[in-house]
Amino acid sequence: MPETQTDLVTAFDQLPLADAVLQAVRDVGYETPSPIQARSIPHLLEGRDLLGLAQTGTGKTAAFALPMLSRIDVHNRETQALVLCPTRELAIQVAEACQRYARFMDKFHVLPIYGGQDMRGQLRGLHRGAQIVVGTPGRVMDHLRRGSLKLDNLKTVVLDEADEMLRMGFVDDIEWILDHTPKERQTALFSATMPPAIRRIASTHLKDPVSVEIRAKTATVDTITQKVWMVSGLHKLDALTRILEVEDFDAMIIFVRTRSATVELAEKLEARGFSAAALNGDMSQGLREKMIDRLKKGSLDILIATDVAARGLDVERMSHVVNYDIPNDTEAYVHRIGRTGRAGRQGTAILFASPRERRMLRAIEHATRQKIEPMRLPSLRDVRDTRIKNFKEQISLIIGKEELEPYREVVEEMIQEQAISMEDAAAALCYLAQRERPFPDANDNTPEPPMWQERERRPRGDDRDDPRNQGKKRYRISVGREHGVSPGEIVGAIANEGGISGKDIGHIRLFDQFSTVYLPEDLAPEVISTLSESRIRNQTLEMREWKDNRPRGDRGGYRNDRPRRRFDNSRGDRGERGDRGERRRSYSDRGDRRGNRDRDNNGNR
16 A cells, blocks of 8 residues: 555644644654654554554554554443553553553553463453553463453454564464454554564454555664663662763763653753753754854753754764663664764763663664673762862862962961861861762762673583572473473563563473473462463463472483473573474574574563
């Protein structure tokens, strides 16, 4: 279908979104839709089925959430839209985005449902009513079987990150869920890749879909050093303050998402002694030009800006860009950091990202063709040392340039009158000079931890000899090689349904009719119960503690259940061999063969 009309969309105001949704979009600070949004939203508002092919970080969530919200009847509390996501983290993010875009819609409710969360809370939420339900396939199936999730009035189904769901083994679950939805519905499928299984689902469950493909742009930024601080422990403002104290920068632009955030952050930085000002779309052109002129001349060092406000900004002394809020798409990131490192000059780009934003971080790395290295947050001792160094330099500069004789006489009189030492007098003057910004405690030398450490390769010895399995207990699950399961699917199911961190999942061994996995020995009974009822490839896990304590090498009576190979969770799934040696691939191995190499233990890419 030709898309010339949608290509002309350059502002959200041009889209026929509901007034309340447009108001929220303006309030959030979005002005220009991304390509996937501009091309998808008009078709989805018309009720068309849609097949969207776009990489992570292109703005897919808003592409389906905004039209979905515009078509919601807030006076009807029954579920009208269902969004399926591969992981609990993504389900939470989508639900939060829907809530943010619906802030001006009275009586609207969105409910995330996923494994590892108290079922009773979800049951209460479903009983109260939610117009939009966002969930992982396993938990959605649980509620459909219970009858707690009713889809009689469902208007829209969205499959978000469909290829990820397939790689995690949810293909049968997705088919089952779609078969239990009304035939007359709108279906939108978004995926980064298009393997055969995705095309099969699209051809089976989508009716005359519009295809929208956005090819991700890549850009090399060889003159820019990129760093990331994974938000943890300290508040972002405290972390930013430490960086500004220690980092050697000339001028800096700090990007935030909203206009209100520019003013708020500028005021807080000014209160902490930095020369900072806000730059946003509410400013007149004259005030904007005046502020940029101050930045160029050096009377202003830090600008806090939104993406739109910073367009066309080119300041030669701009040495640093800080992404205080991670951008919504990779193109915005490339444009942001392009404010530094121009004309062959070196620049530095610092990104703040939360653990839940690791998917976007990887998309940014792909877009810039660079690995973004984790940075060590400066400790309080680093801040203290830097302040003292700068203070000493200021004193040396004054001694070399200023006439100090009148002040020397005052100091000499004070020493004679009060019988104090020269050192005490100098220390008191230092105190007066730094009273507003005292030096931090010299005894605090604790730096913030770096992002995350690479896992060491595990030894190839027996599982029980591996120190990484210490503190873990071995469990048996009733799904194995004969069911076509892969270790990656087991990791994904346990992480999502049990709420267990990937780093807490130990070795996995595949047998013909079952598998074993090392999990924390202090698992709560309700978690074990939840995992026991979970399903992989339509097979109930029936998880229970492993009771086999036979000596090593004693495999008698288990000829059909001996493992074909050992899976090391730190190295990813590399496929398995059947009885005749042929290489068998699960959905985890099809399509994008890099999938499992790039996936962490939570099943995220």
